[in-house]
Amino acid sequence: xxxxxxxxxxxxxxxxxxxxxxxxxxxxxxxxxxxxxxxxxxxxxxxxxxxxxxxxxxxxxxxxxxxxxxxxxxxxxxxxxxxxxxxxxxxxxxxxxxxxxxxxxxxxxxxxxxxxxxxxxxxxxxxxxxxxxxxxxxxxxxxxxxxxxxxxxxxxxxxxxxxxxxxxxxxxxxxxxxxxxxxxxxxxxxxxxxxxxxxxxxxxxxxxxxxxxxxxxxxxxx
Numbered sequence: 001x002x003x004x005x006x007x008x009x010x011x012x013x014x015x016x017x018x019x020x021x022x023x024x025x026x027x028x029x030x031x032x033x034x035x036x037x038x039x040x041x042x043x044x045x046x047x048x049x050x051x052x053x054x055x056x057x058x059x060x061x062x063x064x065x066x067x068x069x070x071x072x073x074x075x076x077x078x079x080x081x082x083x084x085x086x087x088x089x090x091x092x093x094x095x096x097x098x099x100x101x102x103x104x105x106x107x108x109x110x111x112x113x114x115x116x117x118x119x120x121x122x123x124x125x126x127x128x129x130x131x132x133x134x135x136x137x138x139x140x141x142x143x144x145x146x147x148x149x150x151x152x153x154x155x156x157x158x159x160x161x162x163x164x165x166x167x168x169x170x171x172x173x174x175x176x177x178x179x180x181x182x183x184x185x186x187x188x189x190x191x192x193x194x195x196x197x198x199x200x201x202x203x204x205x206x207x208x209x210x211x212x213x214x215x216x217x218x219x220x221x222x
Contacts, residue, residue: 010075017067017088021095024060025140027053028095028102032136032199035105036129039192040122044113050106057099061092083216087209091143094202094209098136101195101202108188108195119182120175125189128164128196131157135203142210151207161200168193 031053038046068085071077077085112118135157142150172186172193211217 010071010077013067013071014081014084017064017085020060020064020067021088021091022140022144024057024064024092024095025136025143027057027060028098029133029136029140031057031099031102032129032133035102035109036126036133038106038109039112039129040126042109042113042118044106044110047103047106047110050103054099054103057096061096064092065089084213087213090209091206094205098199098202101199104195105192108192112185112188115185115188119179119185124164124168124171125193125196128161128168128193131161131164132196132199132203135161135200136206139203139206139210142207143213146210146214148211148214151210154207155204158200158204161197165193165197 031050034046034050034053037043038050068089072082072085135154138150138157139154141147142154169190172190175182176186
């Protein structure tokens with residue numbers, strides 16, 4: 001009877017963490033949407049909401065990590081469950097970093113709001129932002145469904161966001177060379193585009209951990 005109760009506790013703990021990771025992912029998606037809207041509308045007031053989300057995300061990251069470590073140390077999980085627990089810890093760490101990057105974007109918007117009108121229409125950065133959001137969404141869908149095809153599709157999207165980042169770098173540097181008055185804004189746009197590219201990297205990491213959970217093989221992205 002004791003061993004059965006222990007097994008029930010173990011299974012319930014795994015299932016609880018599974019749901020907590022999804023809940024954390026939902027909060028990250030909401031944070032990214034707030035950051036994008038702040039950028040599009042040059043709305044620094046959204047930073048407060050972004051920081052609130054980030055605080056909750058940090059708390060969830062710590063809680064899930066501690067739960068996973070407790071199960072690993074006390075329950076001696078089998079290989080499949082050990083992979084799952086290791087993946088939980090890696091995924092929530094990537095989600096936590098995405099939250100930090102979203103805060104960076106919100107803080108950049110505050111600085112941009114003090115610099116007057118944008119010197120160029122925002123076209124590529126919003127596209128990058130939507131793509132990074134889509135990558136996070138797809139990677140979380142892959143996690144929820146344990147779908148390695150979705151995980152692979154997420155990885156392929158990272159190549160696109162990397163190319164967009166390189167293009168934006170070159171474009172913004174050219175603006176700064178031609179007109180020194182654009183430097184302050186262009187530097188903020190460069191920082192934002194770098195953060196968006198990194199969000200794509202974290203989505204790729206999540207996708208690879210999904211593949212690890214399902215197949216035992218981590219590397220699916222070239």
